[in-house]
Amino acid sequence: MSHDYDLIVIGGGSGGVRAARMAATYGAKVVVVEEFRVGGTCVIRGCVPKKLYVYASRFKDQFETASSFGWQVDASFDWPTLVAAKEKEITRLEHAYTSNLAKPGVEIIKDRAVVTGPNSVRIVGQNRELSGKYILVATGGHPFVPDIPGAELAITSSEAFDLPQLPHSILIEGGGYIAVEFATIFAGLGVNTTIVYRGDRVLRGFDEDMRTGLEAGLIERGIKLIYQTTITSLASSGNDVSASFSNGTTAPYGAVMFATGRTANTMGLGLEAAGVKLTVNGAIMVDAHSQSSVPSIYAVGDVTGRVALTPVAIREGWYFAETLFNDNPMAVDYGLIPTAVFSEPELGVIGLSESEAAMKCDVDVYLARFRPMINTLSHKTERMVLKLITEKEGGMVLGCHILGPGAAEMIQLVAIPMGMNATKADFDRAMALHPSAAEELVTFKAPSYSYRDGVKIGA
Incomplete structure (x- = not known):
């Protein structure tokens, strides 16, 4: 059976663009x-x-x-200048993405698509049908907004970049990386910033020493933290938004932002009618090769509910194209993914946390805390934290956690030896680069403490 296209990609984000470009490079007729x-x-x-x-x-x-x-600085900040500069850069990147699709011959249709069958897609605005041998859904996700009275008065990460002006204060609900990153941004730009979170500390699931260190860094920057509390309703209060909390209190803020997670963009796509199975959270269920319950329909990126990170979506799109259009079946390994939280202080992580590793096997933990060198001449007391977690038998490095300046850049490089199953001895063979914060990773002499049969000893 002939089709209009070999591949119809719904969604022009990182995963969809990579899949489309690679498939076209391998000779497929592709439309995004x-x-x-x-x-x-x-x-x-x-x-x-x-x-x-x-x-x-x-x-x-x-x-x-x-x-x-020795520097004397008299500085002021202009929000509209930053917004305009940002828009210029993302427009440049958008043009680059479009150009990279055009080079191998990918067609782009600026419209909404709805899946109407295993091999058919309706272009809503143009009211026409396309047929494709394969359909790839790469529609990403969107911010989750709690169902509370007045929720429409709040913003999300989607609107935060283009506010007409900076608010005098902001309340951010959430304790994940989006919440702490935007708290860092607004506080650094002079906005009185508060985080409200239902948990007992930000960044649930991260290593405890990293969570504690980041919490201290946020507080040092004047960010107020309200734990074990949620917003129950919002209401207009003059030019402000009045937030009512689960603890019975009410307070006004210049703006309120929800950073309460993200949801897959599957609503209104026609997927269920086409037979595509979804998870309880509304994401597309896929196998190791990104194939859905309908053999001709695939999905990559955040819409699958696997790992919501851009490099992961890109890798999934690449491997999808390799598998279907280059006769080279490939599946993404999700076992060792570096990640960063661009808060202040910055956090970089790869591998297991201390508690996760201790439940898996006997481990040794190497821990260093110190003031980063840039702060030693100032009044700043913030500590940098580096942690290396190794297996007792063989010394394989199971986790690396860095909090402080340059953490993201360091963790990306650590990902290389860890991907090669490096041991503590391998790290020890590396010559230290002095003076640098990263040299701590290769100069640990003895464990700070250990875990044997899940019990912490030597602390």
Whole structure:
């Protein structure tokens, strides 16, 4: 049976673009249908603009530290300038994505797509049907907004980048990486910032020493933390938004932001009618090769509910194309993925946390805390934390956790030896680079403490 296309990709984000480009490179006739802007969450309203805003927010710390090095700085911040510069950069990236699709001959349709069958897609705006041998859903996710009275008065990460002006204060609900990153951004730009979180400490699931260290860093920057509490309702209060809390209190804020997780973009796509099975959370169920319950329909990226990280979506898109269009079946290994939280202090992580490793086997833990060198001439007391977790038998490195300046860059490089099953002895053979924070990773002489049969000893 002939089709209009070998591959119809729904969604022009990182995963969909990589799959489309690779498939076209292998000779497939490909079309990408995207209703918004090519680039997806990461480029348009996610990690790229976020990192740019994090950079902007860090100048406040740099200006404060500068005086201890003899500099006198008189600085002011202009929000519209940052927003305009961000828009210029993401527009450049969008054009680059579009150009990279055009080079191998990928067609782009700017419209909404709905799956109408195992091999058919309806282009809503143009009211026409396309047929494809394969359909790839790469529609990503969107911020979850709690169902409470007045929820429409709040913003999410999607709107935060383009506020008409900075609020005088902001309340952010959530304790994950999005919450702490935006708290860092707003606090660094001079906004009175509060985090409210239902848990007992931010970044649930991360290593406890990293959570504790980050919490201290947030507090040092003036960010207020309210734990074991949620927002129950929002209401207008003049130019402010009044938030009512589960503890019975009420307070006004210049803005309220929900950073309470993300949900797969599957609503209204026609997937269930086409026979595609979804998880209880609404994500597309797929196998190791990203194939759904319908053999001709695949999915990659956040819409699958696997690992919501841009590099993972890109790898999934690449391997999808290899498997279907290059006769080279490949499956993504999710076992060792580096991740970073671009808060202040910054956090970089790969592998198991201390508690996870201790439940798996006998381990040795190497831990260092110290003031980063840039702060030693200033009044800043913030500590950098580096932790290496190794298996007792053989010394394989099971986890590495870094909190402080440059953590993300360091953890990316640590991912290479860990991907090669490096041991503590391998790390020890590396010559230290002095003076640097990273040298601590190769100069640990003895464990700070250990776990034997799950019991902590030697602390």
